[in-house]
Amino acid sequence: MYTTIGEGFRFAPEVFTFFIALFLGLYFYSRNYRSAEINTWVGIVGLFCFAAAGFWVTELRTPHLQSDHLSNLNQKPAYYTGIVNDYVIQKPGYQRTVLAVDKVLVNGNWQKAIGQVQVTVPHDTPDDYTFTYGDKLLIKGSPLPVQGPLNPEQFNYKAYLQQKGIYHRQNLQVHQFTKLGNDPPNLLLYLSIQIRRYLEETIKENVLNRREAGISTALILGVKDDLDNDVRDSYAATGTMHVLAVSGMHVGLIFGVFLLLFKSINLNKSQRLVFVIIVLTLLWLYAFVTGLSASVLRAVLMFSLVMIAMVWSRRHNIYNTLAIVAFLLLFYDPYFLFDVGFQLSFLAVLGIVAIHPGIYSLLDINNRLLDKVWELFSIAVAAQLITLPLGIYYFHQFPVYFWLANIVVVPVSTFGLYAGLLALVLHWVPYLSDLLFALHFGSIWLMNEINLLLSTFPNALINGLDISVLQSWLLYSLMALFTLFLVRKKLKYLAFATLIVGVLSVHQILEMIDQQNQKLITIYSLRGSTGMAFIQNQHAVLVADSLLAADKQNYSFNIQAHLWDLGVSAPTVKLVGENPANSTGVISKILPDGNELLVWEGKKILLIWKPLKVQPLTTMELDYIVLGQNVRLKPEALLTFNFKTIVLDGSNKPWYVERMKAELSKKNIPVYDVATSGALVQQL
Structure with a gap:
């Protein structure tokens, strides 16, 4: 709420004080008169106290509101x-x-x-x-x-x-x-960084293959600086990127070992207390050397509360534990709420707690090994299901073989994590450390090869999925209603779920109708490259220079999301200076001086990359003239053309853009700079 209306409302302390005073007044009044209605209002006002406190804390944690910022x-x-x-x-x-x-x-x-x-x-x-x-x-x-x-x-x-x-x-x-x-x-953070850097160097000295060393530092320490791009893409395509992010799964694996020890030995209350102190110390030490990230903090806090409840033999509710952890983290930094990792990690735990038992109970397997495989499968499905709408909203993709990848990769990564941690702890022991690092390397190599293989399977990754915030909330509502229907067996939940399916279907149909009637030109803002798209219906022709065509990251970061939003899964690429195929709908004419004229749906765009050596016999009607590659050109040379705007694209250097903007403004020639004004979008 604060991010939408908070900055214009500067009375958060006063509002918080008001609700606290109102709460205390109602509380003492209810103690004297014991009214059920007043008790209800005490609870409601208490919730408003928490909301006002969150409002105030967010204001205090918003840096630019300070006068000396x-x-x-x-x-x-x-x-x-x-x-x-x-x-x-x-x-x-x-x-x-x-x-x-x-x-x-x-x-x-x-x-x-x-x-x-x-x-x-x-x-x-x-x-x-x-x-x-x-x-x-x-x-x-x-x-x-x-x-x-x-x-x-x-x-x-x-x-x-x-x-x-x-x-x-x-x-x-x-x-x-x-x-x-x-x-x-912060001396603690300084020591954390020094220890993590020392452990990172130790890994690199013992895991000599660069690809495996990059995965090792990510798996154990959360350091992703040396990740190979192809390997990273393969993990994304198989839905196992969580393996490379030190998070709740890693802390849970470490916690699981201690939990097995805790359950397998009989301890009295004082012995259990000592055991829990040792376990908590080791868990916080692991969080310490991995940088105290939000996901690790969440996991360590949650497991710490679970262990404390266990030692006191108190019944604990995992939902309450998660709520307490979320409250503590958000009180420390309310903006954690917008962190994608924070959102996904909490959702994954909720999915495993709420959905996994239902999926696991669908099959009763007597074989112990097969039962473990089924348990891993149900955990992977539960976590993937509950994070699916959010994953599609943020990343626009769905890994088809996540269920198979997690069954195979998670056990291998678990073994690799245990072997790697033991190798680091015992790296001073000759031969034993070499054996442990060899086992660690082998498990990571196997994990990489499995992911690379699975990513080559047909339709391994469905790209281009685009949903709105409303659609993501509707999907979560649909998921909740289906779950309630399966658990409580009441038709009203199925009826509401069917209604939401209808709303989603109508929304999708209307969106497709809009996309079938769209027609636009976009000249993108790219650093060091030229790129423009001619979009009609759900098809697009991308005119790009060789740099953009070869730079996958530049395309995916700047252009891909826009085309996906318009329903274009993959555009037809036409390189600047090359004649396109007739089926693209874009007519290209390479002029004698090497410049190019593009004609599409009655719109004419002249690309000038080289000095003008050809002048039209009569005034040529153009919509845009695009200047690129720091072309040497005098503004007077453009006056023989009749055009709407000069566009300076992203292939120009900043010094050239500033000079040309100054020279063109002196001639009262309209100019559009994509580097400062953003992409030029014209709807037809």
Whole structure:
């Protein structure tokens, strides 16, 4: 609620105080008069107290509302200082981390400021890490606000960072920053990072194959910096990406070993207390060395509460345990609620608790091994079912063979996790550590090969699924109603479920009718590339340069979601400068000077990548002239054309864009820059 109306309402403390006072008044009144109606109102007002408290905590956890936040500076700083307060992420060609700002230099005066800046530096030093957690830096220049999505339906990286409290970013060169020292703001996190980095190096020294080493560090420590893209895609295609994210499954596997020991030995109350203290210490130690992420915190908190309930022989309700864990985490940071991993992990646990017993009870298998296989299958199905609508909403895909992959991969990954943890604990023991690392390597190699094989199966991954927030809620309602019908055997639940199916069907039919009648042109905002789509019905022709055609990540991040939203599963690709097949509907004419004229549905677009050497005999009517590749051109040369707008596409350098915008504005020539204004979309 706060994210929609909160920032315009600045009386959260007063509202919270009001509801607390009202609650206390009603509570004491009900104690004296013992009215059932008053007791009901006490409960209702109590809920409002929690809502008001959440409202207030969210306000306190929203950084830009502070007066000294970077967003509220009247002028850009010339310099600023800050402390590295996050992990340093290693990627091919660059490093990235987060800097907590403490001072800025504005108009020659240093002043206090707060805010987090995502900083990126190139890998041009001999050291693996240019800086580390706790480094205090002096940085030249001003951080820029994070840019919002420039293309339709593009992932909103700005909102993603803001939910983590990051509103600015800056790309740095080595000469732009100076280290002033090291003063870690959180000693525990500093030690956690140092231990994790040491364990990461230990893994790389003993798992020599780069592909397997990348999976090993992700499986054990949650470090995904060295993951191979092909292997990552195969895990996504088989629905086993959760194996590579240190989360509840990993903590649960470790917890499971201790739980078996707990149940297999008879202990008195004091012995159980000692045992639980040891187990909790080991669980929190594992969370400590894996970075205390939200998913690990959730799992460790939940299992800690379960263990405490067990030692006191108290009956515990898993739903209450989950609610308490969610409350504690959201009280610490309300914006965890928008974290996809947080949402999926809680849903997966709910699915396993609520749906798994019903699925598992459908078959009664006497064979112990087959029964374990069926149990794994039912767990995988339960977790996948309850996360299905949310997974489709966020990722637009569905792994068809998730059930088979989880049956095979989860046991192998479990063995690999146990072997890897033992190998790290005993890495100082000769021969034994070598044997454990060999077993660990073998299990990871086998896991990778299984996933790569399953990802090649026919229709292994259904892509292009696109649903709205409303549709996802309707799917969850449908799932809940079917579950209630199966459990309680009442036809009213089936009737409501049928009604929701009808609503979903009508919504889908209306959407398909719209897509069958759509016709539009989109010139996308791409860094370093040219891309434009001609979309009619549920078909599209993508005109792209060779860089875009070869860069799968650029296409998937900037264009794919838009086409999926329009019902286009895969476009026909036409390279710039090449004549398309007649079936595409786009007419292309390569001019003698190497430039290209595109004609589609009566619209004419001239692509100018090379200096104009051909002039039309008469004034040519054009809709758009697209300038790319920093083409050398004088604005006067364009006056022989009759056009609506000059479009500067993403293949141009920033210096060229600024120069051309200035020159064109002097001639009163309309210009559209996709790098700042976003994709140009024209509906026909």
